[in-house]
Amino acid sequence: xxxxxxxxxxxxxxxxxxxxxxxxxxxxxxxxxxxxxxxxxxxxxxxxxxxxxxxxxxxxxxxxxxxxxxxxxxxxxxxxxxxxxxxxxxxxxxxxxxxxxxxxxxxxxxxxxxxxxxxxxxx
Amino acid sequence: xxxxxxxxxxxxxxxxxxxxxxxxxxxxxxxxxxxxxxxxxxxxxxxxxxxxxxxxxxxxxxxxxxxxxxxxxxxxxxxxxxxxxxxxxxxxxxxxxxxxxxxxxxxxxxxxxxxxxxxxxxxxxxxxxxxxxxxxxxxxxxxxxxxxxxxxxxxxxxxxxxxxxxxxxxxxxxxxxxxxxxxxxxxxxxxxxxxxxxxxxxxxxxxxxxxxxxxxxxxxxxxxxxxxxxxxxxxxxxxxxxxxxxxxxxxxxxxxxxxxxxxxxxxxxxxxxxxxxxxxxxxxxxxxxxxxxxxxxxxxxxxxxxxxxxxxxxxxxxxxxxxxxxxxxxxxxxxxxxxx
Numbered sequence: 325x326x327x328x329x330x331x332x333x334x335x336x337x338x339x340x341x342x343x344x345x346x347x348x349x350x351x352x353x354x355x356x357x358x359x360x361x362x363x364x365x366x367x368x369x370x371x372x373x374x375x376x377x378x379x380x381x382x383x384x385x386x387x388x389x390x391x392x393x394x395x396x397x398x399x400x401x402x403x404x405x406x407x408x409x410x411x412x413x414x415x416x417x418x419x420x421x422x423x424x425x426x427x428x429x430x431x432x433x434x435x436x437x438x439x440x441x442x443x444x445x446x447x
Numbered sequence: 448x449x450x451x452x453x454x455x456x457x458x459x460x461x462x463x464x465x466x467x468x469x470x471x472x473x474x475x476x477x478x479x480x481x482x483x484x485x486x487x488x489x490x491x492x493x494x495x496x497x498x499x500x501x502x503x504x505x506x507x508x509x510x511x512x513x514x515x516x517x518x519x520x521x522x523x524x525x526x527x528x529x530x531x532x533x534x535x536x537x538x539x540x541x542x543x544x545x546x547x548x549x550x551x552x553x554x555x556x557x558x559x560x561x562x563x564x565x566x567x568x569x570x571x572x573x574x575x576x577x578x579x580x581x582x583x584x585x586x587x588x589x590x591x592x593x594x595x596x597x598x599x600x601x602x603x604x605x606x607x608x609x610x611x612x613x614x615x616x617x618x619x620x621x622x623x624x625x626x627x628x629x630x631x632x633x634x635x636x637x638x639x640x641x642x643x644x645x646x647x648x649x650x651x652x653x654x655x656x657x658x659x660x661x662x663x664x665x666x667x668x669x670x671x672x673x674x675x676x677x678x679x680x681x682x683x684x685x686x687x688x689x690x691x692x693x694x695x696x697x698x699x700x701x702x703x704x705x706x707x708x709x710x711x712x713x714x715x716x717x718x719x720x721x722x723x724x725x726x727x728x729x730x731x732x733x734x735x736x737x738x739x740x741x742x743x744x745x746x747x748x749x750x751x752x753x754x755x756x757x758x759x760x761x762x763x764x765x766x767x768x769x770x771x772x773x774x775x776x777x778x779x780x781x782x783x784x785x786x787x
Binding site: 331332333334335338339341342345346349352353355356363366367370371373374377378381382384385386391392394395397398399401402403405406407409410413414417 | 461462463471472475476478479482483485486487489490491493494509513516517520521523524526527528531532534535767768771772774775778779781782783785786787
């Protein structure tokens with residue numbers, strides 16, 4: 325193929341992507357080390373960084389940025405199905421599967437207290 | 448194509464090599480495979496009232512996880528450099544970077560092995576983790592029983608049953624006591640045998656206290672009388688985990704029994720620890736299997752040696768795609784398992 329014979333090295337571009345990935349990893353670790361006031365903020369930051377890293381890898385290392393429209397045809401269904409799983413399970417297992425009154429929790433006084441609080445709130 | 452001078456005619460299908468299409472279809476299924484685990488983890492974690500996140504409890508090592516993230520990113524970079532070198536006819540450079548990728552893959556597995564060894568050492572394994580005080584006490588008793596069995600079997604390897612070993616121990620103590628003071632070696636053996644016998648008694652006492660749910664403040668000798676009493680349950684305090692753990696710590700420090708009791712550790716409940724361990728090992732385990740498969744593919748390319756040429760570019764690109772995917776999975780596993 326012609327692009328083999330006239331291929332230009334992308335080495336410098338790849339190196340920039342690699343440096344970006346390292347910086348993103350450092351941000352994740354730093355976010356954990358500074359002990360942010362709440363877990364949701366930490367989760368949002370590190371997952372956003374993970375998505376940014378994933379995009380870097382997919383676009384440049386996996387060349388998706390330079391591929392044609394087939395990439396959408398191929399990847400969109402799998403991503404939709406993949407995302408559907410947690411969304412579909414959440415209302416079932418994620419919220420109601422574990423009843424609070426289980427063996428694991430019975431010995432925890434603070435949990436007992438919370439059970440009483442919630443039953444008091446119901447009455 | 449070099450021979451196609453005129454405008455390309457209408458071509459059916461996707462404009463990429465079949466092998467690459469195959470790899471992308473496979474990666475599509477792999478995305479679903481891993482998101483099934485990641486999704487399950489997210490849902491289970493949301494559905495749980497708590498989750499072990501303290502690294503002193505879970506023995507999650509963020510430094511090791513972060514290092515492994517860096518190792519995989521670097522290896523991903525090396526794969527693209529290798530592929531790039533192939534396309535620009537620098538075959539020996541391509542081979543060398545492929546070798547560096549292989550080495551980094553082994554480094555990743557080595558670090559993973561260190562992490563797994565830590566988990567195994569602290570018994571952070573699915574199904575092994577006590578989730579309440581009762582289970583923690585049972586775990587201590589179990590561990591103690593195994594330890595006593597080991598010590599008895601080491602002293603009396605000919606006997607196979609614990610009762611026989613105990614009887615042999617008692618008989619030996621009796622013999623040695625009768626002729627005590629005559630030989631220093633035998634006195635030393637007597638001291639060791641007595642310590643083992645005492646340790647066994649401590650084990651039996653602790654086990655019966657936990658079984659009967661009676662505080663360690665209640666003497667074991669009184670158990671027979673207590674069993675005959677009515678409403679015994681309301682009269683005596685129940686055993687607590689602090690008492691059991693305190694007893695274990697005392698035994699390990701004891702000058703006489705300490706050497707025999709070494710290895711005995713207190714147990715602490717970890718709420719949702721088993722669910723955590725199951726998820727951790729399922730996700731990191733399947734990821735590690737993918738890493739191992741990737742290493743086999745690198746070896747396949749490396750075995751071509753000096754025969755590596757531009758014709759292998761598609762093969763290397765496909766292996767690279769697979770390896771980047773393995774890196775992608777880790778990019779998500781690292782924050783999900785190690786940080787959040």
